Amino acid sequence: MxxxxxxxxxxxxxxxxxxxxxxxxxxxxxxxxxxxxxxxxxxxxxxxxxxxxxxxxxxxxxxxxxxxxxxxxxxxxxxxISRTFQNLQVFKRMSVIENVMVGLHTKTSSNILSAALKLPHSRKEEARMYDEAMNTLEFVGMDSMCDVIAGSLPLGKLRLLELARALATNPxxxxxxxxxxxxxxxxxxxxxNLIQKIKGKNVSxxxxxxxxxxxxxxxxxxxxxxxxxxxxxxxxxxxxxxxxxxxxxxxxxxxxxxxx
Ligand SMILES: Nc1ncnc2c1ncn2[C@@H]1O[C@H](COP(=O)(O)OP(=O)(O)OP(=O)(O)O)[C@@H](O)[C@H]1O
Ligand SMILES: [Mg+2]
The missing domain is CATH 3.40.50.300 (P-loop containing nucleotide triphosphate hydrolases)
Structure with missing residues (x-):
């Protein structure tokens, strides 16, 4: 170990x-x-x-x-290394899936806001990111809410959404x-249970x-x-x-x- x-x-x-x-x-x-x-x-x-x-x-x-x-x-x-924040950093006017896709941009951006403003390089790239985001939403049990505007979600779902965003980058x-x-x-x-499932995916x-x-x-x-x-x-x-x-x-x- x-x-x-x-x-x-x-x-x-x-x-x-x-x-x-x-x-x-x-x-x-x-x-x-x-x-x-x-x-x-x-x-x-x-x-x-x-x-x-x-x-x-x-x-x-x-x-x-x-x-x-x-x-x-x-x-x-x-x-x-990926993280969530004590004070939620969710974009309330964006949909659930868009919020997760923002996370996929943070790997190449200095912060979440600049990532949110950054456009994907190509349609192919966007499609790949959409699939990755969808897979992660499915993992946390939120795939059926992918098009819901984040601002309308209750706290429990917002926390899952932030978790999905952090997880989508494959940390x-x-x-x-x-x-x-x-x-x-x-x-x-x-x-x-979810945290244990994440550990099971070989994420510390x-x-x-x-x-x-x-x-x-x-x-x-x-x-x-x-x-x-x-x-x-x-x-x-x-x-x-x-x-x-x-x-x-x-x-x-x-x-x-x-x-x-
Ligand atoms: N950016 C900052 N500027 C100035 N002081 C800070 C900053 N961040 C934390 N502190 C101070 O450092 C100390 C530790 O704060 P920290 O937020 O790390 O505690 P915590 O253990 O996370 O507490 P909590 O359980 O309330 O979240 C506190 O006195 C806090 O006021
Ligand atoms: Mg704290």
Whole structure:
């Protein structure tokens, strides 16, 4: 088993705020890895660095043995890292299939917006992209909604749509930032099944999630951040019984979601 992603002594500072402090861990190929921690722990910041939205202030990030921490984010996408966002980035006036096709352009564009404005090179190219997008929509169970305008979809479907867009690029590593936020119990279970189905397609998955049932049921390994620092790493069972983890969560008793 080889490491897909390796984060070495990474620190990220925003002015006076230290969002990540000397964090090191690996994400293994063929696994589902979880990144958890109370609000403001630095989870999304870590994902933003792993997808090269911004570089670390200190430290190194390697993907399949290659430094990615100073690459532009479209290069990182090209190498095989794809992601969803905590705040949905869906184009509400576009149809479902158009939203997924935008994702297929991001491999060659620096951001989602420029991808949205970019026209396909040819009809043949467009037909190929349409087929790829359709296959991915079928995989997440949304093919029958391909022509629906995204803005009319409920949250659960919007999250599936964003997942389909990330998946359509055929990533080796998929980063999901709170993909189950706002979903009801049934939708969360469906999402858990889908993430396992994605793992079955040989895509490694790295999830940030507050829903502990989801995290504990699907992850092979969990990394815990608190106030920017890694406080624990282990199997779901080890994490559930970890003193520092329990302490970190009890310290945020005002956050109803953050219970273990
Ligand atoms: N672009 C930014 N500019 C300035 N500060 C930031 C930026 N992004 C994050 N931060 C700060 O870094 C810290 C960690 O934020 P981050 O969003 O990574 O936490 P999180 O673990 O994802 O939290 P949540 O569970 O609420 O999503 C917070 O104090 C946040 O305000
Ligand atoms: Mg976050």
């Amino acid at each position: 080889s490491s897909l992603l390796e984060v070495r002594s990474v620190t990220k500072q925003f002015g006076g705020v230290i969002a990540n402090k000397d964090v090191s861990f690996t994400v293994e190929e063929g696994q589902i890895t979880g990144l958890i921690g109370p609000n403001g722990a630095g989870k999304s910041t870590m994902f933003n660095m792993a997808s090269s939205i911004f570089p670390p202030s200190k430290g190194e990030i390697e993907f399949r043995g290659k430094r990615i921490d100073s690459l532009p984010n479209y290069k990182v996408a090209e190498l095989g 080796k590593l998929l980063l999901l930032d709170e993909i189950a936020a706002g979903l009801n119990h049934g939708e969360t279970l469906e999402m858990a 998955v790295f999830v940030v999630e507050h829903d502990m049932d989801l995290v504990m049921s699907i992850c092979n390994k969990i990394i815990v951040l608190d106030q920017g620092e890694k406080i624990a790493e282990g199997t779901p069972k080890e994490i559930q019984n970890h003193e520092k983890v329990i302490e970190a969560y009890l310290g945020t008793a005002d956050n109803e979601e953050a219970t273990i």
